[in-house]
Amino acid sequence: MAKAGSELRLDGNGNPVWLLLELTYQCPLQCVFCSNPRNFADYRRNELNTAEWIEVMRQARELGAMQIGFSGGEPTLRKDLEILVAEADRLGYYTNLITSGIGLTEARLRALKDAGLRHIQLGFQSTDRATAQQLAGVDCLERKLGMARAIKAQGFPMVLNVPITRQNIGQIPQIIDFAAELGVDYMELANVQYYNWALLNREQLMPTREELQRAEAQVQEARERLGDRLTIFFVIPDYYEGRPKACMNGWGAIHLTIAPNGNVLPCSQASSFKDLDFPNVRQQRLGEIWHDSPVFNLYRGDAWMPQPCRSCDEKEKDFGGCRCQALLLTGSGANTDPACSKSPHHQLIQQAVALAQQPHTNRPLIARHASQGVNLETTP
Amino acid sequence: MTTVPIDLADRFEIRPPFMFRWEHSQHAHVLLYPEGIVKLNKTGGDILNCCDGHTNVAEVLEQLGALYEVADANVIRNGVLRFLEVSRGKGWIRIKT
Ligand SMILES: C[S@@+](CC[C@H](N)C(=O)[O-])C[C@H]1O[C@@H](n2cnc3c(N)ncnc32)[C@H](O)[C@@H]1O
Ligand code: SF4
Ligand code: SF4
Numbered sequence: 001m002a003k004a005g006s007e008l009r010l011d012g013n014g015n016p017v018w019l020l021l022e023l024t025y026q027c028p029l030q031c032v033f034c035s036n037p038r039n040f041a042d043y044r045r046n047e048l049n050t051a052e053w054i055e056v057m058r059q060a061r062e063l064g065a066m067q068i069g070f071s072g073g074e075p076t077l078r079k080d081l082e083i084l085v086a087e088a089d090r091l092g093y094y095t096n097l098i099t100s101g102i103g104l105t106e107a108r109l110r111a112l113k114d115a116g117l118r119h120i121q122l123g124f125q126s127t128d129r130a131t132a133q134q135l136a137g138v139d140c141l142e143r144k145l146g147m148a149r150a151i152k153a154q155g156f157p158m159v160l161n162v163p164i165t166r167q168n169i170g171q172i173p174q175i176i177d178f179a180a181e182l183g184v185d186y187m188e189l190a191n192v193q194y195y196n197w198a199l200l201n202r203e204q205l206m207p208t209r210e211e212l213q214r215a216e217a218q219v220q221e222a223r224e225r226l227g228d229r230l231t232i233f234f235v236i237p238d239y240y241e242g243r244p245k246a247c248m249n250g251w252g253a254i255h256l257t258i259a260p261n262g263n264v265l266p267c268s269q270a271s272s273f274k275d276l277d278f279p280n281v282r283q284q285r286l287g288e289i290w291h292d293s294p295v296f297n298l299y300r301g302d303a304w305m306p307q308p309c310r311s312c313d314e315k316e317k318d319f320g321g322c323r324c325q326a327l328l329l330t331g332s333g334a335n336t337d338p339a340c341s342k343s344p345h346h347q348l349i350q351q352a353v354a355l356a357q358q359p360h361t362n363r364p365l366i367a368r369h370a371s372q373g374v375n376l377e378t379t380p
Numbered sequence: 381m382t383t384v385p386i387d388l389a390d391r392f393e394i395r396p397p398f399m400f401r402w403e404h405s406q407h408a409h410v411l412l413y414p415e416g417i418v419k420l421n422k423t424g425g426d427i428l429n430c431c432d433g434h435t436n437v438a439e440v441l442e443q444l445g446a447l448y449e450v451a452d453a454n455v456i457r458n459g460v461l462r463f464l465e466v467s468r469g470k471g472w473i474r475i476k477t
Contacts, residue, residue, distance in 0.1 A: 094399055118399065
């Protein structure tokens with residue numbers, strides 16, 4: 001296929017292009033891999049109201065944001081979702097809904113369509129009922145299947161997001177067949193990012209090298225068989241690659257997340273930095289936060305980089321990896337992402353990978369739950 | 381990939397889920413799609429701007445020729461047809477039926 005000469009790399013010219021609204025952290029499901037904060041329940045009483053969300057969207061649009069994602073938690077729990085989507089569409093955003101499907105109805109789907117919603121990402125665990133329940137914490141397979149069909153029936157473009165774990169990796173062929181049959185456009189076999197609940201359960205969730213290689217072959221086979229009918233995204237996870245992911249295209253480069261309480265984050269995982277004083281849209285304008293706040297400037301560009309990143313010729317490619325992963329695993333967000341084989345902390349990743357190769361343990365999976373003051377810490 | 385050659389009578393339109401519009405903050409036309417953005421250069425933007433479901437390819441050539449004041453019609457013709465082909469290959473546009 002010919003290459004387009006007219007495609008320019010979009011870097012935002014120093015402005016945000018992506019806006020992720022985490023409308024609420026409340027959720028009817030309890031996924032064992034959930035990346036929401038462990039203290040998600042604390043956010044409930046401080047959620048932004050409709051007018052505040054609209055003001056956030058307006059300010060971000062002024063800064064240049066073009067893509068908007070409505071996520072959470074479960075965004076459909078917000079009764080004002082249709083109002084927010086309509087306003088986002090009016091402002092010129094490309095609107096994406098990121099949902100588990102639980103909380104949606106056909107009537108609401110129609111209302112969202114009328115409001116101008118363009119695209120839906122549906123979180124999906126498995127076509128096998130027991131596995132779906134094991135991962136989502138709740139028996140939800142029938143409702144998910146029904147919602148997936150309803151979304152397609154309404155004519156929405158849809159991506160199925162399937163976080164891949166030991167528990168569902170063996171069912172990839174069945175999940176692909178289901179997606180193809182349903183007429184899903186894109187399917188993302190997402191590598192679980194080990195933060196929050198996923199980090200708690202890492203040892204039980206991480207697939208083995210062998211399982212990943214088998215999955216890769218199955219995906220390749222399906223791509224050849226299905227051609228243009230279904231596009232499947234699947235990459236080998238950073239833990240196994242020896243190179244980190246180009247997280248967020250760099251800190252404070254193109255992405256803005258707004259937490260339910262109005263905190264402004266360079267990435268949805270950034271609340272892992274317990275010591276940072278995050279700016280809040282209730283106190284400050286977004287433009288000022290984006291350009292001038294200490295939090296957004298902390299790891300912007302490459303001046304903060306330690307060795308080996310500082311003199312590495314790949315730093316334009318991965319920006320030194322994920323700051324949150326560096327913090328959670330090495331204790332400092334200013335270190336090279338330990339997923340990189342050049343990191344002096346890479347043995348932390350190698351140890352986790354070695355653990356994952358052992359036979360399945362019987363340690364139970366911990367479902368997402370409100371901790372009520374009990375602080376569960378991961379054992380390194 | 382084998383594709384049917386472009387006919388001068390074809391009328392192209394932007395193919396959903398793509399959304400095409402001018403973006404002031406980028407001083408450029410952009411194509412937005414689920415989880416992605418393509419920023420177009422001046423010519424690319426001008427060509428896609430003609431893919432409105434009404435204008436046929438012959439008219440697109442005429443309009444672009446006038447816009448760019450290029451003497452040699454072949455230069456415009458080759459450039460535009462190639463760009464339309466690439467855009468169709470990428471799924472950005474489709475023939476309006
Ligand atoms: C946090 S959820 C919020 C929206 C909604 N509740 C849902 O599950 O779709 C956003 C997306 O991230 C995915 N996800 C959740 N935890 C993840 C993790 N630890 N790593 C990678 N993806 C994850 C979910 O499958 C979902 O597609
Ligand atoms: S990943 Fe699961 S638990 Fe977390 S917000 Fe989405 S549906 Fe809820
Ligand atoms: S040393 Fe740093 S910049 Fe180089 S590849 Fe590793 S993480 Fe990326």
